[in-house]
Amino acid sequence: MIESIRGRSLLSLHGVSREALVEVLDTAESFVEVHQRTVKKVPALKGRVVASLFFEESTRTRLSFETAAKRLSADVLSLAVASSSVKKGESLRDTIATIDALGLDAVVLRHRSSGAAEQVSRFVPHVRVINAGDGLHQHPTQGLLDAFTIRQVLAERRGVSAVETGAALFDGLRVLIVGDIVHSRVARSDVDAYVTLGAHVRVAAPGTLLPIDIDTWPVEVVGDFDEALEWADVIGLLRLQNERGTGSFVPSLSEYTTTFGLTVARARRLRPETLLMHPGPINRGVELDSAVADLPAAIIERQVSNGVPIRMAVLYLTVAGTIREVA
Amino acid sequence: MESVVLRNGVVVGSDAVSVADVLIVDGLIAAVGVNVDAPVGARDVDVTGCWVGPGFVDLHTHLREPGRESAETIASGALAAAVGGFSAIVAMPNTEPAIDNVALATYVLDQGSRAVVDVAVAGAITQGRHGERLAPMAELAQLGVRLFTDDGTGVQNAAVMRRALSYARPLGVRLAQHCEDENLAADGSMNEGSLSSRLGLIGRPAAAEEVMVARDIQLVRLTGAPLHFLHLSTARSLAMVGAARDEGLPVTVEVTPHHFSLDESACSTYDAHFKVNPPLRSPEDVAAVRASLTNGLADAVATDHAPHAAELKDLPFDEAPAGMLGLEHAASLTYEALGGSSADPVRFFALMSRNPARIAGLRPSDDRIRHSGHGGAVAVGEDANLVVFDPNGAWVASRETLQSLASNTPYHGRNLMGRVRFTVVRGAVVVDEGVLA
Numbered sequence: 001m002i003e004s005i006r007g008r009s010l011l012s013l014h015g016v017s018r019e020a021l022v023e024v025l026d027t028a029e030s031f032v033e034v035h036q037r038t039v040k041k042v043p044a045l046k047g048r049v050v051a052s053l054f055f056e057e058s059t060r061t062r063l064s065f066e067t068a069a070k071r072l073s074a075d076v077l078s079l080a081v082a083s084s085s086v087k088k089g090e091s092l093r094d095t096i097a098t099i100d101a102l103g104l105d106a107v108v109l110r111h112r113s114s115g116a117a118e119q120v121s122r123f124v125p126h127v128r129v130i131n132a133g134d135g136l137h138q139h140p141t142q143g144l145l146d147a148f149t150i151r152q153v154l155a156e157r158r159g160v161s162a163v164e165t166g167a168a169l170f171d172g173l174r175v176l177i178v179g180d181i182v183h184s185r186v187a188r189s190d191v192d193a194y195v196t197l198g199a200h201v202r203v204a205a206p207g208t209l210l211p212i213d214i215d216t217w218p219v220e221v222v223g224d225f226d227e228a229l230e231w232a233d234v235i236g237l238l239r240l241q242n243e244r245g246t247g248s249f250v251p252s253l254s255e256y257t258t259t260f261g262l263t264v265a266r267a268r269r270l271r272p273e274t275l276l277m278h279p280g281p282i283n284r285g286v287e288l289d290s291a292v293a294d295l296p297a298a299i300i301e302r303q304v305s306n307g308v309p310i311r312m313a314v315l316y317l318t319v320a321g322t323i324r325e326v327a
Numbered sequence: 328m329e330s331v332v333l334r335n336g337v338v339v340g341s342d343a344v345s346v347a348d349v350l351i352v353d354g355l356i357a358a359v360g361v362n363v364d365a366p367v368g369a370r371d372v373d374v375t376g377c378w379v380g381p382g383f384v385d386l387h388t389h390l391r392e393p394g395r396e397s398a399e400t401i402a403s404g405a406l407a408a409a410v411g412g413f414s415a416i417v418a419m420p421n422t423e424p425a426i427d428n429v430a431l432a433t434y435v436l437d438q439g440s441r442a443v444v445d446v447a448v449a450g451a452i453t454q455g456r457h458g459e460r461l462a463p464m465a466e467l468a469q470l471g472v473r474l475f476t477d478d479g480t481g482v483q484n485a486a487v488m489r490r491a492l493s494y495a496r497p498l499g500v501r502l503a504q505h506c507e508d509e510n511l512a513a514d515g516s517m518n519e520g521s522l523s524s525r526l527g528l529i530g531r532p533a534a535a536e537e538v539m540v541a542r543d544i545q546l547v548r549l550t551g552a553p554l555h556f557l558h559l560s561t562a563r564s565l566a567m568v569g570a571a572r573d574e575g576l577p578v579t580v581e582v583t584p585h586h587f588s589l590d591e592s593a594c595s596t597y598d599a600h601f602k603v604n605p606p607l608r609s610p611e612d613v614a615a616v617r618a619s620l621t622n623g624l625a626d627a628v629a630t631d632h633a634p635h636a637a638e639l640k641d642l643p644f645d646e647a648p649a650g651m652l653g654l655e656h657a658a659s660l661t662y663e664a665l666g667g668s669s670a671d672p673v674r675f676f677a678l679m680s681r682n683p684a685r686i687a688g689l690r691p692s693d694d695r696i697r698h699s700g701h702g703g704a705v706a707v708g709e710d711a712n713l714v715v716f717d718p719n720g721a722w723v724a725s726r727e728t729l730q731s732l733a734s735n736t737p738y739h740g741r742n743l744m745g746r747v748r749f750t751v752v753r754g755a756v757v758v759d760e761g762v763l764a
Binding site: 014091092093111113114115116118119122134135136137138182185188211212213216 | 519520521524525526527528529530596597638641642643644645646
């Protein structure tokens with residue numbers, strides 16, 4: 001069990017304790033306030049160097065990390081490498097060594113290969129590595145920001161301070177995750193975060209999109225989306241990753257929408273307080289109907305804007321390694 | 328050539344052991360017995376406590392010549408084989424280009440004839456290993472090629488495999504299959520299961536191997552042609568082939584040291600040194616492969632020695648090439664898996680030498696075109712292809728001291744028991760006290 005992410009790399013949420021998760025959420029709360037200032041900057045990582053290495057395309061995660069690093073006053077080196085390291089003719093090890101020579105404190109890494117972040121952490125053990133999504137494996141900051149967003153909204157509804165609730169609002173919270181679980185690094189990180197925080201998680205997906213070992217996950221599998229609609233306090237939809245060939249795992253996109261899409265008809269059956277989430281980018285009309293995405297219950301934009309304070313918290317805790325001096 | 332007498336070793340025969348001296352003169356075994364008289368000037372070596380038997384034979388060595396000589400050449404692979412106690416190796420045909428014609432096979436045999444151990448060659452089953460049209464097996468058989476395989480992948484099309492078996496049967500050659508259905512294994516980089524799912528790595532299921540084993544057993548039944556199953560890695564594969572053999576079908580089985588010494592948990596840090604096809608399996612499958620060494624299901628240990636340049640093993644796990652080195656540690660790992668100090672030397676030499684030599688067509692009684700006899704008796708008149716294995720030799724595997732040009736061993740840092748002291752090829756001591764002569 002990882003009892004705190006302070007001073008260490010963040011590669012996965014697997015094995016990260018409840019206390020460690022709450023520490024990140026609480027730290028992020030303190031950074032939300034920075035966002036509301038005229039001068040949106042704190043000196044916490046002044047003089048520190050953060051490299052942002054995206055070997056796979058991404059808009060929101062990358063902008064969110066870089067914004068977070070800049071708000072902490074870190075110097076940001078940004079390298080986008082759209083093609084794979086092999087095609088480029090340079091190994092991941094060489095790329096990292098080159099950048100490390102510039103004097104790094106942290107690397108934010110997105111890569112199409114599972115395990116790339118862990119490998120990089122072996123290549124440069126003195127640098128904090130933050131996994132910004134590796135293959136089908138993990139996307140820990142997405143799991144954190146999803147948990148953060150849920151806690152924030154529920155705390156607002158109850159008129160209480162999110163920080164004071166700790167993990168209490170997750171106790172018995174019913175979360176339904178729907179869609180392409182097997183190919184989703186977000187699903188793995190979300191399940192790790194929600195279950196550790198105390199939520200009750202169900203998953204719904206076509207048989208071909210469930211992991212082979214789903215019976216060993218701390219979740220319940222529901223065969224039918226409709227069965228669990230009214231049960232859920234939170235519904236997390238996953239992107240059907242057609243660009244990864246996921247389309248061939250279901251007979252057609254329209255059949256997928258009919259069986260596992262959050263259509264207008266299904267949305268009508270939801271309890272009014274049920275929250276709708278999606279890690280983006282949305283395939284509108286496939287996993288989520290356009291009209292539903294724009295309902296007040298959908299907190300998708302909140303997820304995006306919470307990316308910055310969560311990533312500030314992660315950078316701050318992993319790099320500075322102490323919670324005392326938050327400005 | 329210097330005459331050598333090996334004094335007081337445990338001479339391992341095909342069904343019994345005896346303590347004796349072995350005299351080697353002019354490339355042949357000149358005497359075996361107690362207090363053998365050595366000619367004047369003969370080197371006298373005390374091998375008390377060591378096993379003296381036929382040199383090991385590897386059915387499954389990937390030399391990277393032609394095509395990727397920076398990873399391994401025929402000469403360097405032969406050096407690695409020698410320190411591993413092998414007197415003969417079978418070069419796999421998945422070079423670049425593939426060994427699917429007489430010119431290339433001749434090239435490998437010629438290079439092999441200058442190497443430190445005997446090098447036989449396996450030919451491809453299909454042209455270019457594309458799995459479509461048959462390679463010229465009859466011409467290659469005339470050259471002395473006795474084993475054919477598309478290893479690296481299996482022949483995917485059942486009709487092509489049936490045709491290959493039918494064509495091979497009257498030629499007296501044996502096909503060898505890498506059993507993995509590529510439709511099921513495609514894109515996978517480790518054993519499919521809970522661990523692959525947690526790591527986010529696409530799996531190669533045990534079923535990918537087992538469906539091809541099941542299919543090929545039916546094709547052997549249909550054609551009557553012999554088939555050798557390469558590197559079987561699951562309990563079910565072994566059970567199916569065992570049942571086929573009980574039925575009288577002409578099937579043989581090899582297993583690799585990595586499939587009985589390492590399990591899938593080695594992949595949990597995404598270190599591509601542990602990536603191999605078929606993949607490292609569950610602990611249950613590893614136990615079944617290990618048991619096959621003693622329960623008779625396995626005929627042979629084969630290394631699947633697969634050199635790769637170091638930078639390729641630094642790639643992300645899913646992008647890195649599959650395969651690991653094996654020649655230099657195989658004997659120690661097999662000894663360990665057979666029970667170490669309680670290991671049966673007769674079984675050890677059956678797995679490491681006698682059976683693989685028979686499967687590869689390298690026995691003294693087999694027709695010899697390029698090579699001397701391997702896997703035979705330790706008896707007067709036989710070719711002196713011998714190994715002296717010290718069962719009490721303790722050592723530590725290291726990537727720093729390999730003879731292979733490549734360094735992709737998965738055993739770096741592992742404590743090993745049992746060590747090759749001498750390797751004798753055609754009467755010449757090529758490894759002397761564990762070091763290349």
